[in-house]
Amino acid sequence: MEPSTDQMRVMVDQVAERVIDHIASLPSQPAAYDEHDADTRARVSALAESLPGTGTDLDGLLDLLFREVIPLSYNTAAPGYLAYIPGGGVFPSALADFIANAVNRFVGVWIAAPGLVQLELNVVRWFCEIIGYPASSGGILTSGGSLANFTAVVTARRERLPDDFLAGTIYTSDQTHHSVRKAAVLAGLPEENVREIATNEDCEIQLDDLRRRIKEDREGGLQPFMLVTSAGTTNTGAVDDLDGAADVAEDEGLWLHVDAAYGGFFMLTERGRECMRGIERADSVALDPHKGLFLPYGNGSLLVRDPGALRRAHTTFADYMPQMQQDTDLVDFCQISPELSRDFRGLRAWLPIKLFGIDAFRSSLDEKLDLARWAADQIRELSDMEILAEPRLSLTAFRWAPAGHSEDGLNDLNRELLRCVNARKNVYITGTMLRGRYALRICVLSFRTHQDRMEQCLVDIRECIEELGPAQ
Numbered sequence: 001m002e003p004s005t006d007q008m009r010v011m012v013d014q015v016a017e018r019v020i021d022h023i024a025s026l027p028s029q030p031a032a033y034d035e036h037d038a039d040t041r042a043r044v045s046a047l048a049e050s051l052p053g054t055g056t057d058l059d060g061l062l063d064l065l066f067r068e069v070i071p072l073s074y075n076t077a078a079p080g081y082l083a084y085i086p087g088g089g090v091f092p093s094a095l096a097d098f099i100a101n102a103v104n105r106f107v108g109v110w111i112a113a114p115g116l117v118q119l120e121l122n123v124v125r126w127f128c129e130i131i132g133y134p135a136s137s138g139g140i141l142t143s144g145g146s147l148a149n150f151t152a153v154v155t156a157r158r159e160r161l162p163d164d165f166l167a168g169t170i171y172t173s174d175q176t177h178h179s180v181r182k183a184a185v186l187a188g189l190p191e192e193n194v195r196e197i198a199t200n201e202d203c204e205i206q207l208d209d210l211r212r213r214i215k216e217d218r219e220g221g222l223q224p225f226m227l228v229t230s231a232g233t234t235n236t237g238a239v240d241d242l243d244g245a246a247d248v249a250e251d252e253g254l255w256l257h258v259d260a261a262y263g264g265f266f267m268l269t270e271r272g273r274e275c276m277r278g279i280e281r282a283d284s285v286a287l288d289p290h291k292g293l294f295l296p297y298g299n300g301s302l303l304v305r306d307p308g309a310l311r312r313a314h315t316t317f318a319d320y321m322p323q324m325q326q327d328t329d330l331v332d333f334c335q336i337s338p339e340l341s342r343d344f345r346g347l348r349a350w351l352p353i354k355l356f357g358i359d360a361f362r363s364s365l366d367e368k369l370d371l372a373r374w375a376a377d378q379i380r381e382l383s384d385m386e387i388l389a390e391p392r393l394s395l396t397a398f399r400w401a402p403a404g405h406s407e408d409g410l411n412d413l414n415r416e417l418l419r420c421v422n423a424r425k426n427v428y429i430t431g432t433m434l435r436g437r438y439a440l441r442i443c444v445l446s447f448r449t450h451q452d453r454m455e456q457c458l459v460d461i462r463e464c465i466e467e468l469g470p471a472q
């Protein structure tokens, strides 16, 4: 199980060659596999295997991976991936994982790898700086936005409610990501205590309704304790009035959490900062480097104004553990997060930021803002098109609405349009329901997506409309 140094070099070269070829061919690869293909199930079933007693050579395994397994997927790393909330997967993060897994150090406690812990703390500090938090703030890196939202709910619950917390109520909007409801339930709160406040035309939480609902709940003997707002919803990219929400939270004594999993890194841009004014007033913020920082999946973060809150919610002791740090600058991650043993995820962000510099990310994010606006303007020019969500950040939603169709008919027509665009495999986009209307969404967030791909996307939409049009 310990290859010789020569064998290791050969293995690394074999993997590097496949990976580099794969990345180089991304622009010409299909944007997704054919998920409607009748053969898919059989191809997946063929991959099931029994526990191997003996080994296989690496080349054969790489063949299997790169020829049969990887192509059977949405091409989330490709420039044409405009679905859900795209990520990317910058190359240095892959190198970081290689290094981190090869040296395999333990970063759950400070004493076990203080240098590596410091690098991860640097990353957390940089993220705090990006959202405008003070030097006294802190946080943790998580596996993603769901775990960041979960940790925020648990922390808020511990800070604001007694041990008997079943009367606690959380306020969200009807556009809040579903991971927040899940987080509330996992944190032990009754699901019916999660309030969904209605949103306005722009899909932003209605603060008057929020205040009214909090008052009613208090009068009903409940204990409002947390408000979750969104800085970039998954549905339409909407950004709540964060300053207004902070006023409500302050007046009502609620823990304010901003789910900025998608939008947060746009704080690097001037337009993003304008749009998310007030974010720094939140008690906690979730932001996902595997979205707006183009990192590979498995990278989220939770930032908090008061790191003591994370500590109070997560600290436990055991005799077999090493001495924990008393100096608050020396952090034991296991004392401020749910995990003990875990990957050294800090390196995945540290290496690309150090290599490229944050300005490279800033200008790429600015480009995404431009591309989404360009796409919305082009779509607006097409006849019978309705923009259902103007881009606040890098997401726009629209539908084709030719005359003579019922609302149900239009929904079916737009599902057809989506299928037609995706079947061309130059781009992959997804749809959603917006107030009973089926909408197509374009979310631009990969560092690999540039003007040429957006032009192709528009060509595909135009051609599909022509193709579907006369038959309607």
Ligand SMILES: Cc1ncc(COP(=O)(O)O)c(C=O)c1O
Binding pocket: 085, 143, 144, 145, 146, 147, 177, 179, 232, 233, 234, 259, 260, 261, 262, 288, 300
């Ligand atoms: C706004 C928002 N919050 C939370 C999440 C959940 O993040 P993750 O998928 O990293 O768990 C997402 C995922 O797309 C999101 O868009």
